[in-house]
Amino acid sequence: MAPIIQTQAVSKRFRQHKRFPGISGAIKSLFTHDYTEVVAVNDVSFSIDAGEAVGYLGPNGAGKSTMIKMMTGILVPTTGSVSVLGRTPHEQRMTNAWEIGVVFGQRSQLWWDLPVIDSFQLHRRIYDIAEARFEENLKHLSAMLGLAPFLDRAVRQLSLGQRMRAEVVMALLHDPKVLFLDEPTIGLDVVAKDAVRKFLAQVNRERGVTIILTTHDLQDIEEICPRLIMVDDGKLLFDGELGRLRASLGAKRRLTLEFGSDPGPIALPSASLTSDEGLRKHFLVDNEAASLLDLLAELGTGHDLRDVEIEEPGIEEVIRTFYQRRPAIVSA
Numbered sequence: 264m265a266p267i268i269q270t271q272a273v274s275k276r277f278r279q280h281k282r283f284p285g286i287s288g289a290i291k292s293l294f295t296h297d298y299t300e301v302v303a304v305n306d307v308s309f310s311i312d313a314g315e316a317v318g319y320l321g322p323n324g325a326g327k328s329t330m331i332k333m334m335t336g337i338l339v340p341t342t343g344s345v346s347v348l349g350r351t352p353h354e355q356r357m358t359n360a361w362e363i364g365v366v367f368g369q370r371s372q373l374w375w376d377l378p379v380i381d382s383f384q385l386h387r388r389i390y391d392i393a394e395a396r397f398e399e400n401l402k403h404l405s406a407m408l409g410l411a412p413f414l415d416r417a418v419r420q421l422s423l424g425q426r427m428r429a430e431v432v433m434a435l436l437h438d439p440k441v442l443f444l445d446e447p448t449i450g451l452d453v454v455a456k457d458a459v460r461k462f463l464a465q466v467n468r469e470r471g472v473t474i475i476l477t478t479h480d481l482q483d484i485e486e487i488c489p490r491l492i493m494v495d496d497g498k499l500l501f502d503g504e505l506g507r508l509r510a511s512l513g514a515k516r517r518l519t520l521e522f523g524s525d526p527g528p529i530a531l532p533s534a535s536l537t538s539d540e541g542l543r544k545h546f547l548v549d550n551e552a553a554s555l556l557d558l559l560a561e562l563g564t565g566h567d568l569r570d571v572e573i574e575e576p577g578i579e580e581v582i583r584t585f586y587q588r589r590p591a592i593v594s595a
């Protein structure tokens with residue numbers, strides 16, 4: 264299968280006008296033409312197949328939005344090439360727009376003073392969506408995200424959570440093959456985040472829409488995107504599944520054993536004790552391959568074991584460890 268999105272050795276450099284501090288500096292800035300160069304994206308290559316859901320992760324200023332803007336045709340790469348659905352996005356921006364959907368968490372695409380439904384109708388005309396298709400999509404997508412109570416309200420009167428739900432629905436009304444989302448859950452409360460995440464995962468699964476999203480909320484990734492692309496300083500540092508990242512970092516699982524009566528000190532050859540609360544003992548499992556059954560076999564019989572819990576390291580911990588170890592990983 265040919266990839267639906269391909270970037271090859273893409274770099275984007277911005278020239279920033281040099282500013283000098285203070286009032287005299289502000290005046291000086293007006294008359295000087297000194298520039299500094301920022302490398303926002305640095306030699307990034309990846310490809311994405313139809314139907315994938317990919318999380319594009321990185322700290323502030325890592326170059327995530329710049330890459331999304333190049334894939335949607337808003338920005339032109341300085342060097343390298345971007346291909347989306349077989350086209351160069353910035354050269355065929357209009358044609359590209361027919362087949363992609365875009366949601367920017369920080370910028371609304373809805374008409375501020377109009378009722379939500381009027382923005383949707385305008386979208387229908389701009390994208391020339393057949394009436395029956397539009398009605399079907401509107402009914403189905405609105406029901407999935409519970410838009411009915413505020414479809415007739417002006418966008419400026421909506422809460423952030425309601426507006427974001429409307430933004431996401433609008434981006435899908437023309438049946439795009441690819442949906443780009445730049446921080447779609449930013450500022451939302453837990454209930455709204457949950458609704459948007461479930462919706463995106465369902466749209467990816469049931470409609471086969473390819474999803475590329477940037478976020479700082481790692482739960483978005485956990486619930487929507489099996490694949491991660493991680494960047495920093497514009498460079499690609501990791502591309503693969505969370506499980507692979509977890510394994511490559513040697514991230515350990517946590518094992519908790521709960522006893523009916525204190526068994527005294529316990530040693531498990533493939534796990535190290537991290538805390539002993541008498542009835543509850545916590546271990547870190549050293550061996551990635553050790554199964555729960557192996558661990559319990561090591562424990563042996565004769566203990567009043569009541570409960571066993573084994574926990575994979577959370578995504579927050581995995582990503583934090585990755586960035587903390589970043590110099591070692593990059594030079595490896």
Ligand SMILES: Nc1ncnc2c1ncn2[C@@H]1O[C@H](COP(=O)(O)OP(=O)(O)OP(=O)(O)O)[C@@H](O)[C@H]1O
Pocket residue numbers: 277278279301302303321322323324325326327328329330
């Ligand atoms: N239009 C622009 N002109 C000059 N510099 C820019 C421009 N857009 C982005 N940059 C710079 O490029 C770098 C990458 O910015 P970008 O917005 O892509 O980062 P990001 O990973 O999306 O960050 P955040 O998580 O904070 O949104 C930053 O140093 C930023 O200051």
